[in-house]
Amino acid sequence: MGNDIFMWFIFLWSVFIFVLIAIGGYFMFRKFLKKMPKEDGKSILDWQDYYINETLHLWTDDQKKFLNELVEPVPEIFRDVAKGKIAGKIGELALEEKAGEMHEELIIKGYILATPKRDHKFLRKKLAEKNIDAEPYEAYFNQ
Secondary structure, three states: OOOHHHHHHHHHHHHHHHHHHHHHHHHHHHHHHOOOOOOOOHHHHHHHHHHHHHHHHHHHHHHHHHHHOOEEEEHHHHHHHHHHHHHHHHHHHHHOOOOOOOOHHHHHHHHHOOOHHHHHHHHHHHHHHHHOOOHHHHHHOOO
């Protein structure tokens, strides 16, 4: 009886460890793929860093605070990665539009384009809390 319990414990512990290693490997492999150079010689992360660095001077403290408020629903462990991805997309849009400064519309549009559809409900909720009309952004929600 005692031996059977110990064997089940070892089996379940082994499965648990395997699952944790598999999850960690999945996220490491995703990061590796994002670091791989594309046809232009730069990786996704290189472009993201480029867009952030090129538009860093356009951000004010209020706009940074607004972006931080938008990413609050993201679990803290992933928040920095999400914020980097979103800021990179916002920077890309700002450079395309040749924006002289960051503005709320650009931040919201970049957030929508950089995040998966499943996260858009959190953005809609946050916009409603801040009394911002989501209607002008419906075209971006549906892309």
